[in-house]
Amino acid sequence: MTFSDALAAIHSRPRGAERTLSRIRALMDRLGNPQDRLRFLHIAGSNGKGSAAVMLSSVLKEGGYRTGLSISPYILDFRERFQVDGEMIPEEELAFWAGKVLEQADILDKEGIHCTEFECCAALAFCWFAEKQCDAVVLETGLGGKNDATNVIGRPLVSIIMALSLEHTALLGNTIEEIAGEKAGIIKGGKAVLYPVQEPEALGVIYERCGETGTALYMPSPSGVEILENSREGVAFGWDGQEYRIPLAGSHQAMNAVTVLETLRAVSDVLPVSLRDIHAGLAKARFPVRFETVGEHPAVVLDGAHNPQGAQVLASLLELCPESPKIGIVGMLADKDWTHTVQVLSKQFDQLLAVPVPNPRACVEPEKLAGEAGKWCEAQPCGDLQEALEQARALAGEKGLICCAGSLFLAAEMRKVVCK
Numbered sequence: 001m002t003f004s005d006a007l008a009a010i011h012s013r014p015r016g017a018e019r020t021l022s023r024i025r026a027l028m029d030r031l032g033n034p035q036d037r038l039r040f041l042h043i044a045g046s047n048g049k050g051s052a053a054v055m056l057s058s059v060l061k062e063g064g065y066r067t068g069l070s071i072s073p074y075i076l077d078f079r080e081r082f083q084v085d086g087e088m089i090p091e092e093e094l095a096f097w098a099g100k101v102l103e104q105a106d107i108l109d110k111e112g113i114h115c116t117e118f119e120c121c122a123a124l125a126f127c128w129f130a131e132k133q134c135d136a137v138v139l140e141t142g143l144g145g146k147n148d149a150t151n152v153i154g155r156p157l158v159s160i161i162m163a164l165s166l167e168h169t170a171l172l173g174n175t176i177e178e179i180a181g182e183k184a185g186i187i188k189g190g191k192a193v194l195y196p197v198q199e200p201e202a203l204g205v206i207y208e209r210c211g212e213t214g215t216a217l218y219m220p221s222p223s224g225v226e227i228l229e230n231s232r233e234g235v236a237f238g239w240d241g242q243e244y245r246i247p248l249a250g251s252h253q254a255m256n257a258v259t260v261l262e263t264l265r266a267v268s269d270v271l272p273v274s275l276r277d278i279h280a281g282l283a284k285a286r287f288p289v290r291f292e293t294v295g296e297h298p299a300v301v302l303d304g305a306h307n308p309q310g311a312q313v314l315a316s317l318l319e320l321c322p323e324s325p326k327i328g329i330v331g332m333l334a335d336k337d338w339t340h341t342v343q344v345l346s347k348q349f350d351q352l353l354a355v356p357v358p359n360p361r362a363c364v365e366p367e368k369l370a371g372e373a374g375k376w377c378e379a380q381p382c383g384d385l386q387e388a389l390e391q392a393r394a395l396a397g398e399k400g401l402i403c404c405a406g407s408l409f410l411a412a413e414m415r416k417v418v419c420k
Contacts, residue, residue, distance in 0.1 A: 003091035006098035007078060010124075013105065013117040019147040023108070024119045028152055030104040031123060034130035035153045038068070039270070041138045041263065042153065044145040044183040045162025047310050048195060048256045051248055051287055052162055055260045057138045059281030061085050063273035068129040068137035070150070072118070075288045075304075075412045082125050084132050097124045097131075118142050122149040136271055146185020157267050159192040159215070162259065163252075164202050165309035180205040189213045193263045196222040196255050220262045227251050230320060232293050232301070242275070246282045249291040252313045257282060289411035291317050294418045298396035299323050302415055304408035306336055311344035314405055318348045323401035325350035327392040329385070329414065330373065331357040332364045332406040339372055345405060346376035351395055353388045354381045359409045385410075385417045 001009070017023070028035060041056060043049050050071055057069040067085055074080035079088035089097075101123045105115045115123075122142075129137050136157070141148040161183055164176060180202035187206070192215045194206065210217045220239075229236040234247040237254035239261065246257050260282075264273060273281075289302040291314070299321070305314040318326060328349035332338040346352055354370035357363035366381030373379035382388040392402040404414040 001095045001099040003095045006095040009102050010098055010117055010120055013120050014114055015117055017114065017116050019144070021147060021149070021152055023113055023115045024122060024149040024152045026108055026113050027101070027104060027115050027119060027123050028126065030107065031101065031127060035126040037130050038126065038134060038137050038153075040153050040156040041136060041158050041160065041267070042141070042150065042156040042186045043139065043160040043162065044141045044148075044186045045160075045195065046165040046179070046183075046307060047313070048162040048252065048259070049140050051253060051256045051285075051290055052160065052260050052263075053138045053140045054287045055246070055257060055282055055285045056263060057083070058086070058285045059260070059264060059273055059278050060136055060138070060271060062277040062281040062284070063271070065135040065271060066132065068125070068132065068134040068139075070122075070125045070129075070137065071140045072121075072142040073408060075408060076415065081121055082128055084129070084134060089128055093128065094124070097127050100127065116149075119149045122152070141183075141186065144182040144185070146182050148186075151186055155188045155190050156186070157270055158190065158263055159187045160194075160259065160263055161187075161192065161206060162195045162256070163309060164198065165307050176201045177205050181209075184209040187213055187215050189215050191216045191218065191266045193217075193259060193266055194219040195259050196220045196225070218262050218266050220258045222255065225254055225258055227254060232291065232299075232321065244279065244282055246285055248285065248287060250313060250317045253290070289408060289415060292415075294415060295402075297398045298327075298393060298400040298402055300418055301401065301403045302411040302418075303403065303405045304411050305345070305405045306332065306341065306407050308337055308340040308344055311341045311405075314403070315344055315348050318401075318403060321401055323399060325396060325400045327396045327400060327402045328352040328377075329355055329382075329388045329392055329402065329404040330369065330406040331355040331366070331410045332369060333357055333359060333409075334362040334364050336407075338364050338369070338406075341406065342369060342372050343376060346373040346379070349377050349403070352377055352379040353391055354379060355385055355388045355410070356383075357407045357410045358385075358413050359407070363407075385414050389414070389417055
């Protein structure tokens, strides 16, 4: 199987199915349950999962641990889903393990058990990480937690719950309590760490889950975080008597980093790292399309904000930027809370260009999105990203700012257009 064959075969698997762990369990049984030979730091949440995962893996690598990293979704390259010590899986190794995984998935097909694309990706990750004998694996959930394919693992070293908000409501629930219940499903004993800012309704659900599973809970106080510097280039902050700097912009990234620091403290008995490792690892953490500047004159910023909470964070970052005018290029998937997200974002822009999101899932039609955004700023639909970028550059001029947001998929595609 070639790399191209492997990608085509993986993408040919079903995308949607009943939310259950039964299929991934059957698949992992046929593969010998390699996940049982690994130690995991398991991360769920609505916002901040990817940033926390990248920071954690960077610090653990600095500490000398062979560290696996599995993120979802990928941003620029499918192989980003599978990394060891910051390096993506080689194409030939992905093809090899895809062949092994899909061979077993095909057998299960004949038994009426049809594993999804994401389940096959999770299985591939576990197989490769086990072969590489990783000391630790930072594992990001795909959707939810309780019934997410990654939750086939046993008790992790630590379960991490990042910021929560209403998302995927058709699948995860219509209230914060229901969302929290799904995310808290990754808590299975041992230790859990919470992002510093949580809704009271979510906290109640998480406390109850920890009590049921006998899990020790750690939650840093947001009042202990002092923002020292905040710009498009990153954020510096003080916490617990130390100063830290990360190349990820926004005070929310400081909160993500504090969650990482609390996590490292929680697992220090198993995976100890030095203060030097922590500073070096945080300073080297990079993550595309997290308020990433990819152009100047006009400034071009890409962000993956795709729900109201993420939009509020992005809005606060845009308020820090002195450039004017501010032009938004926005597209959203239809299964998100797009009306509230667009409302928050539109108030930050002098003009908004609505675009389609290049993704198999249904997106909000640009005309419909522009109609909603038009209640708050000037807005118009555009046919594609290249057209939108050209219009935005003309509107922004040399002293303005262009921000593309609304979906990780959109920001990733725009990155290709801009960097081309």
